[in-house]
Amino acid sequence: MFKHFIFIIIALSFFFTQLAGAQIASTGFEEENNIYEKVYDAKLNLNNGDNRTLTQLCASKPVILALIFTRCSGICNPFLVQLKENLQFKTDTDNFSVLVLSFDPRDTREDMVNLSKSLNLENNKQWLFATTGDIEKLNLSVGFNPVWDSIRSQYDHDALLVGINKEGYITKKLIGIRNKSDLELLIRSVNDVFSPSYRLPNKNRLFSCFNYNPETGKNTPGLGLLFLTLPAVITLLLLLGISYTVRHKRILI
Amino acid sequence: MQNSILILFLVLAGMSALVFTFVYLSSKKAGKDEQGIPNPLKTRFWFLLILFVILGIFASVTIPRSPYFLFADETPVRVIHVSAMQFAFLMSDKAIDPKNPVGEASIELPANKLVEFRVTSLDVNHGFAIYDQSNRLIAQTQAMPGYVNRLRWKFKEPGNYTILCLEYCGMAHQVMRASLTIK
Amino acid sequence: METIKLRKITSLWIITVLFLFIVNIVLGIIMRLNQGEILHEQPATFYAHMTTHGLTQIGIWFVAGMTGINYLMERYLKTSYLANVVAMVLTVTGILMLWTSTYIGNFHAGWTFLYPLPLKIMWAKWATPLFLGSILVMGVGWLTWSVSMMTQILKKYPLTKALAWQHFRKNPTIQTPPFILISMITLIGIITCLLGAVLLLAMYAAEYFSNGAFVNDALLMKNLTYFFGHTIANEMLYLGLAVIYELFPEVGGRPKWKATWYVALAWNCTLVFILTAFFHHLYMDFVQPVGFQIVGQIASYMASLPAAGVTVFSVLVAVYRTSIKWSLTNLLFFIGVAGWVIGGLGAVIDVTITNNFVLHNTLWVPAHFHTYNALGNVLFSLAFFHWFSIQFSEKTDFEKLTKLKLTLLLIGGIGFLLAFYIGGAESMPRRYSNYPAEFPMAAPLAIGAAVFATIYLAAILIFFFQISKRCLNILFSSSSH
Numbered sequence: 001m002f003k004h005f006i007f008i009i010i011a012l013s014f015f016f017t018q019l020a021g022a023q024i025a026s027t028g029f030e031e032e033n034n035i036y037e038k039v040y041d042a043k044l045n046l047n048n049g050d051n052r053t054l055t056q057l058c059a060s061k062p063v064i065l066a067l068i069f070t071r072c073s074g075i076c077n078p079f080l081v082q083l084k085e086n087l088q089f090k091t092d093t094d095n096f097s098v099l100v101l102s103f104d105p106r107d108t109r110e111d112m113v114n115l116s117k118s119l120n121l122e123n124n125k126q127w128l129f130a131t132t133g134d135i136e137k138l139n140l141s142v143g144f145n146p147v148w149d150s151i152r153s154q155y156d157h158d159a160l161l162v163g164i165n166k167e168g169y170i171t172k173k174l175i176g177i178r179n180k181s182d183l184e185l186l187i188r189s190v191n192d193v194f195s196p197s198y199r200l201p202n203k204n205r206l207f208s209c210f211n212y213n214p215e216t217g218k219n220t221p222g223l224g225l226l227f228l229t230l231p232a233v234i235t236l237l238l239l240l241g242i243s244y245t246v247r248h249k250r251i252l253i
Numbered sequence: 254m255q256n257s258i259l260i261l262f263l264v265l266a267g268m269s270a271l272v273f274t275f276v277y278l279s280s281k282k283a284g285k286d287e288q289g290i291p292n293p294l295k296t297r298f299w300f301l302l303i304l305f306v307i308l309g310i311f312a313s314v315t316i317p318r319s320p321y322f323l324f325a326d327e328t329p330v331r332v333i334h335v336s337a338m339q340f341a342f343l344m345s346d347k348a349i350d351p352k353n354p355v356g357e358a359s360i361e362l363p364a365n366k367l368v369e370f371r372v373t374s375l376d377v378n379h380g381f382a383i384y385d386q387s388n389r390l391i392a393q394t395q396a397m398p399g400y401v402n403r404l405r406w407k408f409k410e411p412g413n414y415t416i417l418c419l420e421y422c423g424m425a426h427q428v429m430r431a432s433l434t435i436k
Numbered sequence: 437m438e439t440i441k442l443r444k445i446t447s448l449w450i451i452t453v454l455f456l457f458i459v460n461i462v463l464g465i466i467m468r469l470n471q472g473e474i475l476h477e478q479p480a481t482f483y484a485h486m487t488t489h490g491l492t493q494i495g496i497w498f499v500a501g502m503t504g505i506n507y508l509m510e511r512y513l514k515t516s517y518l519a520n521v522v523a524m525v526l527t528v529t530g531i532l533m534l535w536t537s538t539y540i541g542n543f544h545a546g547w548t549f550l551y552p553l554p555l556k557i558m559w560a561k562w563a564t565p566l567f568l569g570s571i572l573v574m575g576v577g578w579l580t581w582s583v584s585m586m587t588q589i590l591k592k593y594p595l596t597k598a599l600a601w602q603h604f605r606k607n608p609t610i611q612t613p614p615f616i617l618i619s620m621i622t623l624i625g626i627i628t629c630l631l632g633a634v635l636l637l638a639m640y641a642a643e644y645f646s647n648g649a650f651v652n653d654a655l656l657m658k659n660l661t662y663f664f665g666h667t668i669a670n671e672m673l674y675l676g677l678a679v680i681y682e683l684f685p686e687v688g689g690r691p692k693w694k695a696t697w698y699v700a701l702a703w704n705c706t707l708v709f710i711l712t713a714f715f716h717h718l719y720m721d722f723v724q725p726v727g728f729q730i731v732g733q734i735a736s737y738m739a740s741l742p743a744a745g746v747t748v749f750s751v752l753v754a755v756y757r758t759s760i761k762w763s764l765t766n767l768l769f770f771i772g773v774a775g776w777v778i779g780g781l782g783a784v785i786d787v788t789i790t791n792n793f794v795l796h797n798t799l800w801v802p803a804h805f806h807t808y809n810a811l812g813n814v815l816f817s818l819a820f821f822h823w824f825s826i827q828f829s830e831k832t833d834f835e836k837l838t839k840l841k842l843t844l845l846l847i848g849g850i851g852f853l854l855a856f857y858i859g860g861a862e863s864m865p866r867r868y869s870n871y872p873a874e875f876p877m878a879a880p881l882a883i884g885a886a887v888f889a890t891i892y893l894a895a896i897l898i899f900f901f902q903i904s905k906r907c908l909n910i911l912f913s914s915s916s917h
């Protein structure tokens with residue numbers, strides 16, 4: 001009986017950690033586009049006065065590109081705040097930088113400086129803020145498609161993160177506000193870590209055997225794996241149970 | 254590859270058949286008082302040890318060459334998205350929308366450059382197996398709904414390559430196919 | 437000693453198995469003729485044959501092994517007749533349900549019914565639940581039988597003795613007969629994989645009855661499917677080995693084999709390896725973590741070591757330069773072990789991931805598993821059937837036609853199997869009702885295979901008539917006999 005009890009506890013705890021981990025990945029297949037294509041080599045006007053192009057910037061360190069506009073009354077701000085929070089706890093910050101790039105031609109360097117100040121990131125080396133004159137070509141190369149809504153005076157657009165490796169290739173994209181582990185996958189991809197497969201977004205993860213943990217690069221067992229060991233566990237209990245019950249009836253040999 | 258596999262197998266099978274025949278004949282000829290093998294435990298030990306070493310060598314040579322590690326540290330020049338469905342393969346440079354799946358009529362890929370196939374399925378499990386011009390299977394992965402398998406490959410020779418489904422997927426499984434042109 | 441009731445039900449099992457085997461071989465030949473373009477069936481009909489053939493073969497050779505160990509078990513302890521009858525009733529019911537689902541309902545998702553294929557209905561709507569139900573019915577019958585037999589063993593031998601752990605110490609006072617050890621190890625494996633089947637069916641039922649609210653994970657379902665399918669197909673071979681350990685020395689007029697520390701160790705290890713080896717069915721699913729793939733290869737390699745180093749070696753040692761009484765029983769055992777070894781070689785080649793990359797789901801797969809079934813496990817069971825049937829016969833012409841039967845079996849079997857191996861090396865896909873134009877050799881090979889399979893069938897027919905005749909005698913003899 002005690003053993004059953006322990007078992008149920010373990011099963012339940014698995015269940016709940018899984019539930020907590022199951023998140024809403026918002027998008028579908030669009031993320032899959034443009035992978036391993038070269039990003040457009042846009043000229044940047046960085047906040048710090050640096051005038052490198054995007055490819056030159058990547059060559060020194062892989063880039064995670066966030067496309068926003070400063071007059072956004074919608075998703076841009078929460079998106080950046082979330083990104084900052086997700087990255088705050090990362091100790092290893094050397095292997096990529098974050099480039100916040102405006103896609104609104106009205107944005108000036110001053111707007112970008114103000115944005116960085118409002119996020120308290122003006123002195124953070126990892127975060128770069130910039131505008132560019134080549135935004136249309138860049139948008140095209142990463143499959144980003146903001147639509148001007150003249151009634152609201154706002155752009156309709158996705159929250160997009162693009163991972164670019166040192167060679168200037170797009171390795172992965174994330175659309176929508178995503179959790180830390182998806183972000184980790186992005187960081188690993190810009191550093192050219194290959195994993196032979198991945199799960200499509202928006203799938204029920206509850207019963208999956210393994211959940212890829214990008215922070216460690218390992219697969220953690222999921223509820224499904226527990227299911228897989230269940231028959232063996234039941235057999236073992238059965239074996240011990242039967243062996244215990246019949247011990248009185250044993251004929252000595 | 255497959256030819257050497259077949260030869261290896263036939264040689265090993267032939268050797269086993271010979272051993273069994275030889276042992277059988279030795280029993281047929283044996284007199285009443287023959288005692289068989291003198292020290293079976295010791296022979297058994299050596300037999301097992303040799304087998305263990307052979308398998309160990311085999312494992313350590315082959316495992317690092319498994320397809321999961323193929324071209325892992327290179328960047329592909331092309332990505333082809335593959336969505337398998339009953340009973341066709343959709344292939345495209347663009348990602349394929351599951352709600353409105355369309356593929357390209359023909360796919361051309363460069364020879365001797367790394368390409369990556371991102372293989373998934375829209376319904377049941379399928380196989381994605383690449384056959385070369387002489388109809389020899391050269392690479393494969395499975396197409397599983399909800400997952401994407403990334404198969405990286407460099408085609409050595411230009412020409413026409415055939416794709417066949419290698420996971421039973423229903424009554425038209427045997428005609429589920431596609432092709433690639435390597436330039 | 438065994439009761440008359442047991443004798444009768446054993447006879448009934450044997451007749452049933454042999455009869456279904458003949459039907460199944462005919463299905464196999466029909467499939468080969470269809471692939472050879474001699475017959476022209478609908479693809480769906482071909483796949484219905486394939487589903488029926490696959491599951492029926494697995495079923496009958498599993499119960500054939502169980503019949504053997506149940507009968508011989510009575511030498512050591514009392515087994516449950518009731519469990520035996522329950523298994524018989526449920527197996528026959530299950531087979532009838534299966535055949536109804538495939539031939540009336542036209543269900544054809546393959547005997548491995550890989551998720552979610554059975555739920556994509558391309559046949560009568562009721563055929564899916566009936567097919568899954570047939571597995572449940574047989575599974576419950578076999579679970580009852582296995583659990584009951586395991587209980588009976590544990591009534592006599594404490595768990596550690598049944599697993600022969602006392603042999604790891606010096607000079608054990610109690611001997612565990614190898615037959616008991618192997619049966620016990622195998623029964624544990626069987627119960628585990630049958631429970632896996634129950635779980636798999638529960639997941640199917642959850643999805644089937646939830647009307648789309650619940651969707652399974654394809655990777656988990658595939659793991660569960662092969663956990664069940666691969667393991668049961670392997671364990672049924674071990675049932676045959678238990679019978680060999682018991683009967684091979686006996687019919688040869690040699691002293692009984694004893695358990696030793698290495699026999700105990702080998703079989704205990706086998707239990708672990710056999711339960712993790714199924715990962716090799718998912719090599720081409722790159723979604724499976726690489727660690728598991730490597731475990732798959734290593735466990736599959738390791739599973740072959742105790743088998744080769746202990747069982748095969750013991751059989752060879754027992755024969756080498758030793759005068760033994762050769763009879764049909766012995767010969768079948770001996771040739772069966774050779775077939776098992778050769779099929780095992782084909783398996784070890786395929787279980788190497790780099791080879792699997794170009795062999796997976798080609799004809800190489802049916803090639804190797806038909807080798808250790810059609811020329812391995814089947815011969816183990818035939819040996820037991822023959823041995824059993826002559827126990828209670830007054831006549832003495834048991835060895836009639838021995839040479840003919842063995843020659844037909846070997847020529848037919850080897851020819852039939854070679855066609856599969858060559859097809860596999862030529863990259864021909866398995867489970868194709870018709871081969872595409874890329875493989876001009878495939879159809880002629882299939883025709884050749886059908887011819888050889890017919891030769892094999894001829895041998896089985898002789899076995900069937902001889903053995904069934906004696907078994908019918910046992911079945912209908914008055915109980916005073």
Ligand code: HEM
Nearest residue numbers: 461464465467468490493494546547809810866867868889
């Ligand atoms: C001489 C006798 C036999 C013949 C002619 C025969 C023929 C066949 C054929 C033609 C196939 C389909 C191969 C393909 O994928 O294209 C097949 C599959 C199969 N056979 Fe046999 N077979 C024989 C004996 C056996 C035995 C003894 C077993 C025992 C377990 C067995 C179990 C299976 C299984 C499990 C499959 C797989 C079905 C599937 O792919 O779903 N067969 N057989």
Ligand SMILES: [Cu+2]
Nearest residue numbers: 379418422429
């Ligand atoms: Cu298919």
